[in-house]
Amino acid sequence: MDSFLRRPKRKSTHADATPELETALEDGEESTEIKLAMLSSLHPLVEQERLLDVLLAHDGSVSQASESLKSFRPRVKKNGTIGYQQSLRQYAKPSQDAPLSSPKKKIKKGSTLHLYDPKDVAEHTPCTIIHNFLPTELADQLLKELLDEAKTFEQITFKLFENVVTSPHTSCLFLESYEKIQEQKHDYYYNGGMLNDVRQLTPTLAKVKPIVQENVNEQILSRIKACYPEGKKLKHQPSKPWVPNAAFVNCYAGAQQSVGWHSDHLTYLGPRAVIGSISLGVAREFRVRKILPRDAETKRPDDADGEGQISIHLPHNSLLVMHAEMQEEWKHSISPALSIDPHPLAGNKRINITYRDYRAEMHPSLTPRCRCNVPCVLRVVQRKKENHGKYFWMCYANAIPDQEGCSFFEWAEFDDEGVPIRKKGMAKPP
Ligand SMILES: O=C(O)CCC(=O)C(=O)O
Numbered sequence: 001m002d003s004f005l006r007r008p009k010r011k012s013t014h015a016d017a018t019p020e021l022e023t024a025l026e027d028g029e030e031s032t033e034i035k036l037a038m039l040s041s042l043h044p045l046v047e048q049e050r051l052l053d054v055l056l057a058h059d060g061s062v063s064q065a066s067e068s069l070k071s072f073r074p075r076v077k078k079n080g081t082i083g084y085q086q087s088l089r090q091y092a093k094p095s096q097d098a099p100l101s102s103p104k105k106k107i108k109k110g111s112t113l114h115l116y117d118p119k120d121v122a123e124h125t126p127c128t129i130i131h132n133f134l135p136t137e138l139a140d141q142l143l144k145e146l147l148d149e150a151k152t153f154e155q156i157t158f159k160l161f162e163n164v165v166t167s168p169h170t171s172c173l174f175l176e177s178y179e180k181i182q183e184q185k186h187d188y189y190y191n192g193g194m195l196n197d198v199r200q201l202t203p204t205l206a207k208v209k210p211i212v213q214e215n216v217n218e219q220i221l222s223r224i225k226a227c228y229p230e231g232k233k234l235k236h237q238p239s240k241p242w243v244p245n246a247a248f249v250n251c252y253a254g255a256q257q258s259v260g261w262h263s264d265h266l267t268y269l270g271p272r273a274v275i276g277s278i279s280l281g282v283a284r285e286f287r288v289r290k291i292l293p294r295d296a297e298t299k300r301p302d303d304a305d306g307e308g309q310i311s312i313h314l315p316h317n318s319l320l321v322m323h324a325e326m327q328e329e330w331k332h333s334i335s336p337a338l339s340i341d342p343h344p345l346a347g348n349k350r351i352n353i354t355y356r357d358y359r360a361e362m363h364p365s366l367t368p369r370c371r372c373n374v375p376c377v378l379r380v381v382q383r384k385k386e387n388h389g390k391y392f393w394m395c396y397a398n399a400i401p402d403q404e405g406c407s408f409f410e411w412a413e414f415d416d417e418g419v420p421i422r423k424k425g426m427a428k429p430p
């Protein structure tokens with residue numbers, strides 16, 4: 001690990017990289033995520049926001065940041081547990097001259113804004129939250145069923161440079177039918193590899209699916225009306241209803257289990273994806289932060305304060321809808337907790353279910369393949385002002401252990417509904 005830490009900045013392995021590929025790789029965001037993941041594995045008790053501050057203070061040098069963190073003692077919060085649905089809003093009597101919505105809370109870089117109230121979440125983040133979502137007994141039944149399944153979940157393995165790293169929690173993908181499971185195991189790639197453990201939806205996952213579908217579609221429509229320019233859906237956002245056909249289940253066993261900063265891959269979900277996420281068991285913090293494009297010269301965003309973190313508190317039996325602006329423009333994480341409130345059924349565990357719509361138009365047989373003959377990954381330029389928001393396909397094989405990958409790069413084009421515009425030689429949709 002030590003030699004890994006001292007490794008100089010990654011050199012591009014893409015000797016034949018096109019200028020566009022270099023532009024995309026230089027997007028830079030990924031390397032910060034990777035550095036944070038390394039620091040986090042070396043200093044698991046240090047909060048992500050502090051890791052980021054220390055990393056920035058040492059100009060991105062992981063070894064120097066790690067050295068200075070050795071002397072760091074975590075602060076023990078007096079009120080370290082979360083999950084209470086505290087909100088002063090319900091006690092507030094609207095005064096005649098008070099504005100209808102609360103003044104916009106300021107999120108300063110380096111600080112975290114904690115949100116509990118659904119109205120605040122909708123106002124400050126690209127998410128909506130519904131507390132006490134399922135009937136109590138149904139939520140408990142789902143939790144018990146998934147705690148049982150989670151006994152045999154595994155950690156996901158992925159590649160960071162030449163090192164194979166495992167995710168700091170366990171997970172499993174659930175699909176609707178045996179045929180879909182076979183197809184998934186055969187055709188779909190994740191971080192360059194196939195998923196071996198794909199299971200059929202449990203009876204309660206299947207029972208809850210239409211409830212999630214109805215609520216998420218309602219939330220999408222009210223979000224469009226209330227928040228999007230001219231009350232219209234975003235460009236590339238599908239106008240047809242959201243139909244989940246997959247449930248990705250995560251299990252966090254104990255306060256230290258977490259998931260690092262990331263955006264969910266759009267490869268199979270398509271642009272402007274929406275995700276319905278149920279939390280069960282121990283309440284944990286879901287952190288989000290907006291990725292602002294940086295100035296090419298100063299390497300800083302125009303509004304550094306806009307980059308502060310927001311923590312959404314996710315109690316048992318809540319549904320969080322990640323809306324269409326989330327994956328392209330924001331990152332999210334479940335940060336390690338200093339302490340947790342044990343849950344009567346789950347003990348120290350949290351179960352999370354993300355219901356997802358794997359879109360037929362994004363089937364790997366329809367999207368570009370690179371020279372390694374692996375379906376490409378779909379990404380979006382997040383950091384660079386130049387080409388900001390543009391989608392591109394690139395080689396996935398970079399993430400396969402022992403494989404170098406190729407320099408395949410292609411700008412991705414979609415119609416207004418987010419359907420890929422087929423180029424010559426690409427397969428036709430079924
Ligand atoms: O556990 C959560 O709430 C989030 C999980 C997540 O981000 C993911 O599975 O992609």
Ligand SMILES: [Fe+2]
Nearest residue numbers: 262263264332
């Ligand atoms: Fe995610």
